[in-house]
Amino acid sequence: MLQAEKQPKSDQELVAKAREGDPDAFGELVRRHRARAMGVAQTLTRDSHMAEDIVQEALVKAFLKLGSLIDEKRFAPWLSRIVRNEAYMKLRRGGPHGKERPFTAWAGLTKRGPATTFAGHAVAVHSDHKEYAGIDDVLFRLGQSALESARQASDPTIALQRKELIDGIQSLLHCLTSREKEVFERYFLDQLPPQDIAALLHTSVASIYNSISRARMKVQHERIRVHISMYIEKRRTLGKSKKKLLAPPCVRIAWKGDG
Amino acid sequence: MAESARNDFTWSRNTDTESIYSMVQYTGQKGLTPIDVMGFTAHAFRIIIDREEVEVGSYSFFDWQLRHAEALRNLGFTVRTTGRQNHIPPTPEELETALEMIQTSLDAGIPALSWDLFIPEWGLIYGYDDDTRMLQCRDVRRDGELPYEKLGRGEVTELYLLTITDSKPVDRLTMLKGALKLALEHAHVQQFGEDESAGHRNGLAAYDAWIHAFERRTANPFGNAVNTGKVCDAREFAVQFLLQWAEIWKKSDEEPLRQWALQAAEQYAVVAGNLSMMRDMFPFPHGGEPGDDATAARAISLLQEAKEAETAGVALLGRMLELLEQDAKGD
Numbered sequence: 383m384l385q386a387e388k389q390p391k392s393d394q395e396l397v398a399k400a401r402e403g404d405p406d407a408f409g410e411l412v413r414r415h416r417a418r419a420m421g422v423a424q425t426l427t428r429d430s431h432m433a434e435d436i437v438q439e440a441l442v443k444a445f446l447k448l449g450s451l452i453d454e455k456r457f458a459p460w461l462s463r464i465v466r467n468e469a470y471m472k473l474r475r476g477g478p479h480g481k482e483r484p485f486t487a488w489a490g491l492t493k494r495g496p497a498t499t500f501a502g503h504a505v506a507v508h509s510d511h512k513e514y515a516g517i518d519d520v521l522f523r524l525g526q527s528a529l530e531s532a533r534q535a536s537d538p539t540i541a542l543q544r545k546e547l548i549d550g551i552q553s554l555l556h557c558l559t560s561r562e563k564e565v566f567e568r569y570f571l572d573q574l575p576p577q578d579i580a581a582l583l584h585t586s587v588a589s590i591y592n593s594i595s596r597a598r599m600k601v602q603h604e605r606i607r608v609h610i611s612m613y614i615e616k617r618r619t620l621g622k623s624k625k626k627l628l629a630p631p632c633v634r635i636a637w638k639g640d641g
Numbered sequence: 642m643a644e645s646a647r648n649d650f651t652w653s654r655n656t657d658t659e660s661i662y663s664m665v666q667y668t669g670q671k672g673l674t675p676i677d678v679m680g681f682t683a684h685a686f687r688i689i690i691d692r693e694e695v696e697v698g699s700y701s702f703f704d705w706q707l708r709h710a711e712a713l714r715n716l717g718f719t720v721r722t723t724g725r726q727n728h729i730p731p732t733p734e735e736l737e738t739a740l741e742m743i744q745t746s747l748d749a750g751i752p753a754l755s756w757d758l759f760i761p762e763w764g765l766i767y768g769y770d771d772d773t774r775m776l777q778c779r780d781v782r783r784d785g786e787l788p789y790e791k792l793g794r795g796e797v798t799e800l801y802l803l804t805i806t807d808s809k810p811v812d813r814l815t816m817l818k819g820a821l822k823l824a825l826e827h828a829h830v831q832q833f834g835e836d837e838s839a840g841h842r843n844g845l846a847a848y849d850a851w852i853h854a855f856e857r858r859t860a861n862p863f864g865n866a867v868n869t870g871k872v873c874d875a876r877e878f879a880v881q882f883l884l885q886w887a888e889i890w891k892k893s894d895e896e897p898l899r900q901w902a903l904q905a906a907e908q909y910a911v912v913a914g915n916l917s918m919m920r921d922m923f924p925f926p927h928g929g930e931p932g933d934d935a936t937a938a939r940a941i942s943l944l945q946e947a948k949e950a951e952t953a954g955v956a957l958l959g960r961m962l963e964l965l966e967q968d969a970k971g972d
Contacts, residue, residue: 606790618771631779
């Protein structure tokens with residue numbers, strides 16, 4: 383889209399655009415550098431799931447920290463460094479089978495063999511893996527909408543963008559307890575590793591993992607709730623019916639006595 | 642061989658068929674009985690088994706969107722589906738699409754088919770309320786309310802939805818021919834390639850898969866009990882469906898069809914009989930001891946006999962279809 387209309391831009395121009403509030407520019411940077419970032423992560427971890435997690439987290443951090451990139455020409459090496467840091471952090475924790483599992487694994491990422499792909503009851507512990515991608519998505523969208531509104535404002539400074547971005551995230555975080563919120567912000571906004579957050583808040587790493595996991599689920603839930611509200615509001619405006627109840631179907635309720 | 646003792650054919654353990662039957666009651670096809678729906682969707686002839694351990698979800702290892710649309714098309718319905726069988730909960734946008742589909746369908750007076758409402762089985766959504774944000778649902782476990790936001794976030798966290806969008810009248814003979822085609826394809830053609838099947842086999846090959854799991858003593862007690870119940874239920878319906886057609890074909894030029902339907906019914910009765918013995922050996926839910934040597938040996942011999950009977954039954958279905966197609970050309 384972007385490239386079809388115009389000459390390909392340099393990374394430097396894209397970084398500048400992204401900072402100024404162009405929502406497509408960061409997307410284009412991601413498209414350009416995702417494969418290489420994956421390559422770096424794969425080489426370091428030799429685990430494609432883990433590598434994907436690492437790149438996901440690195441991209442969110444890169445987006446949030448874009449303002450701190452001093453030399454706009456050096457986006458690619460800068461991103462690679464974030465990826466490497468992420469990877470080392472995870473590997474230090476012992477990899478996917480270590481006692482302290484990587485963050486995304488903590489939430490219940492289990493072996494997803496093909497035998498369970500279609501199975502109804504087969505999976506006892508469910509993967510929270512994609513929920514996590516969902517939260518990254520929230521951060522992303524909030525960032526984009528913050529950038530968008532900053533662009534429309536008369537003073538589109540980076541400071542304003544950052545403020546709006548963080549305000550946006552915080553408005554979604556109102557569903558969290560103050561403690562969960564603190565942990566969540568330290569993790570996502572300050573990008574502190576759970577070990578450091580634990581030290582800071584005088585608690586165990588496990589309890590930090592728990593807080594992040596719980597907070598993440600609450601935020602995900604909140605995002606769905608808000609979306610449904612908007613959908614219902616739209617129906618109301620269109621004058622659609624609010625309620626319908628058909629005669630009960632004849633599906634037999636037989637579970638317990640199914641012998 | 643033993644007769645299956647069942648005489649209540651008002652409900653099925655195959656919850657997608659049960660739900661489809663219930664949905665159809667809100668349409669112009671409400672004259673269809675559970676036996677008709679089991680037969681005309683070809684679900685009466687369905688069997689899917691995981692060869693490694695007869696995993697509990699074996700019966701659901703098929704492409705729902707594709708196969709359910711195909712089965713309902715044979716009854717004259719056009720459908721719309723959404724969702725994926727991948728253990729990934731819906732995004733807010735996907736949830737909105739599903740809610741829109743449900744509300745459109747309910748406004749038109751037909752419930753929506755879904756999955757994992759109160760249990761990982763198929764069930765129906767038959768009411769909504771934007772004020773309370775609740776869906777009224779019914780599945781094999783319960784009838785009750787489900788919050789909008791919980792759709793696709795049940796035990797297995799995945800969304801599946803099917804709604805009927807249009808229908809055209811189809812006569813019973815056309816439905817029968819369509820069903821026989823679906824049944825024969827299911828019996829002979831694997832729906833998934835080796836790399837995608839995760840050890841699952843359908844049709845006649847499913848018996849070999851089942852026997853394989855017993856030979857290796859790896860059949861999962863719960864999975865084996867659940868799937869024995871599902872396949873046995875289907876074959877009990879197959880017998881009734883075929884007997885029903887044998888009753889219909891009374892004219893002299895229909896005699897071959899009548900004979901083949903009766904013979905096929907006999908074969909499927911052997912299958913149902915043997916599976917009902919297995920159902921007693923492996924009662925739901927604890928499932929007995931499929932790993933016990935003597936028990937496994939007996940199960941293997943029952944399954945071998947069942948496969949032999951089903952092979953003969955499938956061949957008879959093929960002859961029926963051939964003759965029906967010839968008649969159609971002759972008309």
